[in-house]
Amino acid sequence: MAGSGNAHLRPRDEVLLRVEDLVVEFPAGRAGRTVSAVAGVSFDLRRGETLGIVGESGCGKSSAARALVQLPPPRSGSVLLDGQELTALRGEALRRTRRRLQMIFQDPISSLNPRRRVRDIVGEGPRVWQLPGDRVDEVLEAVGLDPGTAAERRPHEFSGGQCQRISIARALILEPEVVICDEPVSALDVSVQAQILNLLEDLKARYRLTLVFIAHDLAVVKNVSDRVMVMYLGKVCELAPGGDLISRPAHPYTRALIASIPSSARPAETLITGEPPSPVDPPSGCRFRTRCPRATDRCSLEEPQIRQIGEDHWLACHNPAPNH
Amino acid sequence: MIVVHRLVRLLIVLLAVTFLSYALLNLLPGDPVTQILGLSATEEARAQVRQELGLDQPLLVRYLDWLGGIATGDFGTSYITRMPVAAELAERLPVTLELLVAAQVIALGLAIPIGVAAARRAGRALDQALTALSFALLSTPVFVLGVLLILVFAVTWQVVPATGWTPISLDLGWNLTSVILPAVTLGCGQLAVYARLLRTDLIATLQEDYITLARARGLSPRRILWRHALRPSAITLITAVGLNLGALIGGAVIIETLFGLPGVGRLIVDSIFSRDYLSVQGGVVLISVGYVAVNVAVDLVYAAVDPRIRRA
Amino acid sequence: MRRGRLSARLGLGFWLATGWILLVLLAALLADVLPLARYDETLAGPPRSGPSPAHPFGTDGLGRDVLSRVVHGARVSLGVGLGAVLLGLAIGAPLGLLAGYRRKAADAVIMALNDVAQAFPALVFALAVVAFAGANLRNVIIVLGVLGVPSWVRLVRGSTLTYAGREFVLAARVLGARDRRILWREVVPNVAVPASSYAFIGMAVVIVAEGSLAFLGLSVQAPTPTWGGLINEGRTIMEDAPNVVLAPSVVMFLTVLSFNLVGDRLRALTDVREIGLEPVRQAVAAVPAPTAPHPVRDCLLQAEDVRTHFVTPRGLVKAVDGVSFTLERGRTLAVVGESGSGKSMLIRSILGLLPGTAVRGGTVYLSGDDLTARSPAEMRSVLGPRLGTVFQDPMTALNPVRTIGAQVTEPLRVHLRMGRRQAREEAVRLLASVGIPDPARTLRRYPHQLSGGMRQRVTIAMALSCGPDVLFADEPTTALDVTIQDQVLRLLHRLREERDMAVVLVSHDLSVVARWADEVIVMYAGRVVERGPAAEVFGRPRMPYTEALLQAAPRLTDPAHHRLRVISGRPPDLADLPAGCAFRARCAYAGDRCATEPPPLTEVEGRAYACWHPLPSTETSLEGTHVDGR
Ligand SMILES: Nc1ncnc2c1ncn2[C@@H]1O[C@H](COP(=O)(O)OP(=O)(O)OP(=O)(O)O)[C@@H](O)[C@H]1O
Ligand code: SF4
Ligand code: SF4
Numbered sequence A: 001m002a003g004s005g006n007a008h009l010r011p012r013d014e015v016l017l018r019v020e021d022l023v024v025e026f027p028a029g030r031a032g033r034t035v036s037a038v039a040g041v042s043f044d045l046r047r048g049e050t051l052g053i054v055g056e057s058g059c060g061k062s063s064a065a066r067a068l069v070q071l072p073p074p075r076s077g078s079v080l081l082d083g084q085e086l087t088a089l090r091g092e093a094l095r096r097t098r099r100r101l102q103m104i105f106q107d108p109i110s111s112l113n114p115r116r117r118v119r120d121i122v123g124e125g126p127r128v129w130q131l132p133g134d135r136v137d138e139v140l141e142a143v144g145l146d147p148g149t150a151a152e153r154r155p156h157e158f159s160g161g162q163c164q165r166i167s168i169a170r171a172l173i174l175e176p177e178v179v180i181c182d183e184p185v186s187a188l189d190v191s192v193q194a195q196i197l198n199l200l201e202d203l204k205a206r207y208r209l210t211l212v213f214i215a216h217d218l219a220v221v222k223n224v225s226d227r228v229m230v231m232y233l234g235k236v237c238e239l240a241p242g243g244d245l246i247s248r249p250a251h252p253y254t255r256a257l258i259a260s261i262p263s264s265a266r267p268a269e270t271l272i273t274g275e276p277p278s279p280v281d282p283p284s285g286c287r288f289r290t291r292c293p294r295a296t297d298r299c300s301l302e303e304p305q306i307r308q309i310g311e312d313h314w315l316a317c318h319n320p321a322p323n324h
Numbered sequence B: 001m002i003v004v005h006r007l008v009r010l011l012i013v014l015l016a017v018t019f020l021s022y023a024l025l026n027l028l029p030g031d032p033v034t035q036i037l038g039l040s041a042t043e044e045a046r047a048q049v050r051q052e053l054g055l056d057q058p059l060l061v062r063y064l065d066w067l068g069g070i071a072t073g074d075f076g077t078s079y080i081t082r083m084p085v086a087a088e089l090a091e092r093l094p095v096t097l098e099l100l101v102a103a104q105v106i107a108l109g110l111a112i113p114i115g116v117a118a119a120r121r122a123g124r125a126l127d128q129a130l131t132a133l134s135f136a137l138l139s140t141p142v143f144v145l146g147v148l149l150i151l152v153f154a155v156t157w158q159v160v161p162a163t164g165w166t167p168i169s170l171d172l173g174w175n176l177t178s179v180i181l182p183a184v185t186l187g188c189g190q191l192a193v194y195a196r197l198l199r200t201d202l203i204a205t206l207q208e209d210y211i212t213l214a215r216a217r218g219l220s221p222r223r224i225l226w227r228h229a230l231r232p233s234a235i236t237l238i239t240a241v242g243l244n245l246g247a248l249i250g251g252a253v254i255i256e257t258l259f260g261l262p263g264v265g266r267l268i269v270d271s272i273f274s275r276d277y278l279s280v281q282g283g284v285v286l287i288s289v290g291y292v293a294v295n296v297a298v299d300l301v302y303a304a305v306d307p308r309i310r311r312a
Numbered sequence C: 001m002r003r004g005r006l007s008a009r010l011g012l013g014f015w016l017a018t019g020w021i022l023l024v025l026l027a028a029l030l031a032d033v034l035p036l037a038r039y040d041e042t043l044a045g046p047p048r049s050g051p052s053p054a055h056p057f058g059t060d061g062l063g064r065d066v067l068s069r070v071v072h073g074a075r076v077s078l079g080v081g082l083g084a085v086l087l088g089l090a091i092g093a094p095l096g097l098l099a100g101y102r103r104k105a106a107d108a109v110i111m112a113l114n115d116v117a118q119a120f121p122a123l124v125f126a127l128a129v130v131a132f133a134g135a136n137l138r139n140v141i142i143v144l145g146v147l148g149v150p151s152w153v154r155l156v157r158g159s160t161l162t163y164a165g166r167e168f169v170l171a172a173r174v175l176g177a178r179d180r181r182i183l184w185r186e187v188v189p190n191v192a193v194p195a196s197s198y199a200f201i202g203m204a205v206v207i208v209a210e211g212s213l214a215f216l217g218l219s220v221q222a223p224t225p226t227w228g229g230l231i232n233e234g235r236t237i238m239e240d241a242p243n244v245v246l247a248p249s250v251v252m253f254l255t256v257l258s259f260n261l262v263g264d265r266l267r268a269l270t271d272v273r274e275i276g277l278e279p280v281r282q283a284v285a286a287v288p289a290p291t292a293p294h295p296v297r298d299c300l301l302q303a304e305d306v307r308t309h310f311v312t313p314r315g316l317v318k319a320v321d322g323v324s325f326t327l328e329r330g331r332t333l334a335v336v337g338e339s340g341s342g343k344s345m346l347i348r349s350i351l352g353l354l355p356g357t358a359v360r361g362g363t364v365y366l367s368g369d370d371l372t373a374r375s376p377a378e379m380r381s382v383l384g385p386r387l388g389t390v391f392q393d394p395m396t397a398l399n400p401v402r403t404i405g406a407q408v409t410e411p412l413r414v415h416l417r418m419g420r421r422q423a424r425e426e427a428v429r430l431l432a433s434v435g436i437p438d439p440a441r442t443l444r445r446y447p448h449q450l451s452g453g454m455r456q457r458v459t460i461a462m463a464l465s466c467g468p469d470v471l472f473a474d475e476p477t478t479a480l481d482v483t484i485q486d487q488v489l490r491l492l493h494r495l496r497e498e499r500d501m502a503v504v505l506v507s508h509d510l511s512v513v514a515r516w517a518d519e520v521i522v523m524y525a526g527r528v529v530e531r532g533p534a535a536e537v538f539g540r541p542r543m544p545y546t547e548a549l550l551q552a553a554p555r556l557t558d559p560a561h562h563r564l565r566v567i568s569g570r571p572p573d574l575a576d577l578p579a580g581c582a583f584r585a586r587c588a589y590a591g592d593r594c595a596t597e598p599p600p601l602t603e604v605e606g607r608a609y610a611c612w613h614p615l616p617s618t619e620t621s622l623e624g625t626h627v628d629g630r
């Protein structure tokens, strides 16, 4: 597969969030078949770090994000937040950890309740936690909305970008440590996307946030992330700091992703053909082998393990590109 | 596969409906024994009748007994008339069937062109007129409509008889004149429901990308409506045809009373008034079987209409 | 303001219906104090008399005042309606919420019970229960209420399911809200809208059901009058006293109609717009400004001053406002701009495929032939054979219930009059040419059996089937993954070369445009703000908006945490455009003139821009094109 393994994980005491061998499956139709959405993914984040996750639709990005907040809990694997195992928690104990881990969603419209006012949407967190609610104005201000005009209105009176700001305010007001952003800018126009990306960077510095940033656009992910992880069909392909990943991609899939961007100067021979196979019935060995220009027999037999190929550059592939 | 699955489910529903109705009818106050012997009968006489009729058995035993009988076509013997229930039902079923089928044919036959015409010119005068008309029909209770139709066609113009029934076997022409008014009355309410459903779904379909693209390929509006839009818009309509059977039968009960038709609905009403449990229960079985049959048919039609349902 | 619009949207019928309901309700409440004859007083007037001042609805067979009896009957109808609806709601709504929110086991059990209830012949049961348990108000309410439960469960479950699946419910869970709070705060307020609409429709249903029972003599017993009972009594004497049966009939009809109408209008508030296949004729069409005389050029496609306006309640929306361009064979024209800038409407205007509420202006020439002068029927002979179209979302671009074969062969058979066999063979060739493996088998399949990339290839094959001269591709790859997107764009390019077509490529993704287009027009708020050869426009943008767009997108080559240059604010409201330049509020170069005079599209050396203070034409790095939109 685009592979498994935990070689790339850092010592436990250095990281704030540590995810090991995450597996998420969903039932697929009848006859007990399952969709293997996330199949043994591991990663970790230091405090204040941003991890970017890229991959095509259906590669398990969002499933992984939701498994982090235990909605629903993963099939197996562990999610350690500051040493605390979240997957072992249920009910009230799990609820108590929620403040520390917040999430921002893709669809700015559907993630806000159309019947509530912005003040109630943003103030919901403090009310749930019985915190003083007077920070609503401050947080709205921080995300670039004017509390005076915005707070009493309902979501449909705002544009997509403004709705996304409201979502961010709702997450931030609880002063979380980790914020998971699941495609937060995918539904936005370029000009608004830039506003939100800059805003996230500002807020990260101001509130000392640790971010998991998920998107399908490599350029966007690279812009905000310290490290970038490439996923394919529920598996990790490659992990490296953004600059390193773009300048020296080693995994055939990473190379194909870069070459597919119209503006990139990558040679056409790294392009791939065909379409991703069904996650109900993933290929044996390396999951990318059905589309991989470099695949060999070994790739169908043996799943590649994650190994180090440079300083903080990690790869799961048997036959990486030579010019790496 | 899916159809088999549904069939099993519907059979379970059938069992549940018959059991619940059996239990309900038996648990309600009112006693056939009193109905047969009158209030003044002695306790011994009552016990005697009770035993004869098997009413001293526990409910579940009686139900299973009765169910076993149904399986062999024996619907029991009416406590009141002492006639086999099956014979009575068999005699009346054709009347009700003819009424229901005629009503359904009228309703669908008119609803489809009306729905299509309204959707095609949504928002314009014709649509508004048709919408208003179907709204009015929808809001007219069958017995009101029936009375009005009788008043106009039977009393004032005297083109059809107000009441009574001529079986097909006697005279086809007379049969048709005796079924037309009841069927129209019963069909009109359904017609309104169907036309509105079809109109709404068609309008939604007409906004789909694939319709715009069909227009972009230079296809004529007529072709787009009938070949492209109608089938994907028919799902709700088909469901309604299946689910509405209950409403239709409720209507049939009234219509048969109003027009004096000797159908199953009339039988059920009469049996209810005379506390003739077994006849009521027989009627319920018939209706439930009809419901199941119609819904199996609906599932088959579904699969024919929408390939997404037709998975292996 | 909002209130006013709301009442207008509900319509006159709604208010009339509400008025009637209130009237009946009041009459029922005040029946005893109103100056009416007693409902059971026989010989209050001569029997079977028609309407008169003393007895507005006449008298019945026993000389009782019909009006009084109808008014008292309203008590039973409305009372039963209210009671049964509330009872059904009280039982059905919690069950529906539970089934829709909890799903799994709770849902399975509740829905199985519902299935059984559905198969119950409801009226028969109502009859039986009322007959055996006693025909009185309480029993009728209980029976009709309970019989209404399945419908309530289905309705509430359905809308709970929709809302419980929305991301805002997930967000509330992430916040740590407990289920009960989520149900009350997030789900119930949303479910309340359809439920309140259904409450009115339910009233109508119950009133009819009560009437049916009463008609059969199984509702509240005499001497209390009921509408159904009155109708039943009246029909025996309808030959000589039709007023006795007509009065309750009409009142009942109006009441049921009113409840249905109110329920329907409430539901329509949350519904989508209703647009048919044929345009609604505009009362007063807002005629776009007359077009200046223009030369008809010798080129494949020429658009002159195309305008698309919508008359909306908010005012005139100028979705496309004076767009002109020309296009030669074998070239690709890209239309770029942010969401809502009018790109799609421009394409639809050219093709004559606008929604019914649109007003079109300007002229479009295809090889010198004026398309806007054609009737719809004449236009159809061009659509397909000469103009091909591909849309954004391949998931919705194919008819789900027809085979690929039926859809691909259709234009061949309609336009090229091919026979079945011939069309099939041609379809196989077409599918092969767009890179579909095993085309013969694909013809027999349905759209849902294909992946998104394959479907987009099929729609491209369909667009190309009659050999069009111009292919319009509205965001053909936006819904696809990057690797697939690249394949499809390459395919389009190859086909353009092979067939010597012209392509109009709509995209919001500047990198796609820079890579694949020869010419580009940049749109902002419905107008062209810059036009020219793609390399030049992106290499040396003259209009500040183009420059800002280029800089707003992150580039692969930027270092991490590179601060993006943002365009502040957002596009203006098209119904309320500012005077002067539409971009002024967001423009870093704006001057005084920008606020008052809209900049005209100025042509300079094969390029054009609309700006009072254009950027210098010095060479900036071509790096600027290396961007990616979304
Ligand atoms: N039926 C309609 N009634 C009123 N206004 C409409 C209608 N359809 C579209 N509009 C308006 O026309 C404008 C242009 O819309 P259009 O779809 O052309 O934009 P676009 O550039 O294609 O955007 P996107 O990138 O989101 O596809 C928008 O402001 C839209 O709100
Ligand atoms: S070379 Fe083999 S292991 Fe590497 S990506 Fe290709 S198929 Fe997978
Ligand atoms: S005309 Fe003025 S406001 Fe408009 S883009 Fe040019 S400089 Fe900016």
Ligand SMILES: [Mg+2]
Pocket: C343, C344, C345, C474, C475
């Ligand atoms: Mg568009």
